[in-house]
Amino acid sequence: MSTLGKKLYRWVDDRVHLGDLIEFMGKKYVPVHRGSIWYYFGGVTLFLFLIQVITGILLLLYYKGSEDLAFESIQFLMSKVSFGWLIRSVHSWSANLFILAAFIHMFSVFFEKSYRPPREMTWLSGMFMLFLGFGFGFSGYLLPWNELAFFATKVGTDIAGVIPLVGKPMMIFLRGGEDVTGATLSRFFGFHVAVLPGLFTVLLGIHLLLVQRQGMSEPLGAEDSPAADKKTMPFFPNFLLRDLLFWLIVLNVLAILAVFFPWELGQKADAFAPAPAGIRPEWYFLFMFQTLKYLPAQLWIVDGEVLGILLFALAGILWTLVPFWDRKSAKGQQSRIITYVGIGAIVYILVFTILGWLF
Template sequence: MVGNLKPGSKLYEWFNDRLGLDELVAFAQHKTVPVHKHSAWYYWGGISLFCFLVQLFTGVLLLIYYRPGPDAHESVRQITYDIHFGWLIRSVHNWSANGFLLSVFVHMFSVYFMKSYQKPREFGWWSGMALLMLGLLFGFSGYLLPMDDLAFFATKVGLEIPNSVPVVGPTIASLFRGGSEVGEQTVQRFFALHAVVLPLLYLPLLFVHLWLVQKHGMSLPPSEQEKPVAKLKTIPFFPNFLLKDLAMWLIAMNVIALMASLFPWQMGKAADPLAPAPPGIHPEWYFMSPFQLLKIMGNLMPGALGEGVGMGVFTLGLALWCLIPLYDTKSAGGKRARNATYFGLLALGLYIGTTIWGYVGL
């Protein structure tokens, strides 16, 4: 039947009359992807998409057995130790979550340094930043759900980050907690956020982002824009680039499967709010940079003032990062383009440096 689905066949025409296959075929045949020494960075967006799809699939399987509320820890214990291959599904879910955020960060920085936020791709940049923020909320809300001691105390520490925002911070933290302390109400709220609210926000935005990428195509880095048109190389999106993209998906799948098999995701004992926090409690790696920045500013300034200043500096930097398309608007090199590159290098260095500092200082 698949072999009969060719242009001109009766089966093809039946589908074409109803779905407009001619438009899809014409688009696939004419869409091209630039080829240059930086082409490898194009695949990171696809890798992040693959990791997200793995998260969706494994998340649905985990939903079958997970019970939010007082039985949260016991349900995760049963998934990990009693349900056949439950440990594997949970490990794949957690490793793909880390792979998703890592690939999104790599994708974001590659887009930034290739200046793919410039006209007409500003909304692609802004939608991508919104997806990153939602992805971080996915990671934060999902981390508490096992309700073991590490997740419990790490969430308490993590909620100190929004709590340090002047005026609105305490209200936001209280809304997440469902009260003054992390407890069963917090687990239920995080579960609703993780499994219902965030997917409803993320999926439509993801489709908009993918549509923008398809509409504007892959951008050329500044070094390629200076070349004559005759010297620019391209490959067809279908099937050449698509097959390479799928090969990257296969590599990502193997990496996730290998990590899940060799390093299965562990869980600690049930959280005890009355017990002292274990030593070395800290947020996950993707929140370590702002956490360390708050610690640094807290050491330089007394109490809440230092944390407020630290959060203000981080928020200002994030705002400037998001608004960079309005500053660096020209495709050709210039003073603003160089300043934007320096700002990107500074942001990358600070993020990596403070993250490493946070782990070394534990």
């Protein structure tokens, strides 16, 4: 370290005692076992979120959030601004990879039952962040004000309206009126760049603090083995360097996708045009979308869509609350049923997503 660097370090150290922090990092170890690879997906999700923040701020420099200007401002960004197409493409691809990485992270935690005590709060904060991630995806999808986004928003907000009692006021709150209009765009823009990032940052802070405080979760049964038998790796620098290598790989994948498969803009939204053939939402909503397609108009005395939406809501709540009803894992026992539930969920999502792509 240069003399100036040393001086600066000492100046900061005198005030905030950096030594304690370095000592803490030096003592931090990451368990090494057959499932260690899954630890990296939390970091990858974080990395993709950071890319979203940076590219999102860059997009804000040109984006105009109004019904008359939104589509044109993105057209301008993509055709006139140097690398505007690239920034937008990276933002769109990174959003999708973020959801994918979050899904992998969630399922790995689910199958390892790492949500068991004492990490219930970590699971809950993670699940809330995933829901906020869906909110980011849904609100961001509308911002270019194109045909696909317009109808996806109509369907999505109408789904919210189906929920008994609170549905209708919620739909009007989301849309800024009875219909999807420029008022909806203004609201979604506000949610996307202010409300959701604010909430997400708070949850992310809690999530990371809990991970630091409680350390990485170990596989079921491993906690009981003697400390001498456990394989570990220092967090700093061993794990961190591996983390960074993984981030670099993800950055390369992202760059390839963004450059060779640039994100389309499509046609400008027109409230008086029919929904285009082949319309479908983002892939992570596709399994729900496809289910709604298959449900008949009436099931017993309930509208098919109402029943479908309520069942998905119920499944989501049960999934989120798994740390509180999976008693076996809480006691440190293997819980086969939970594993089957997880496999069932993955198979369902995969099958209906593929069906959604094909038909």
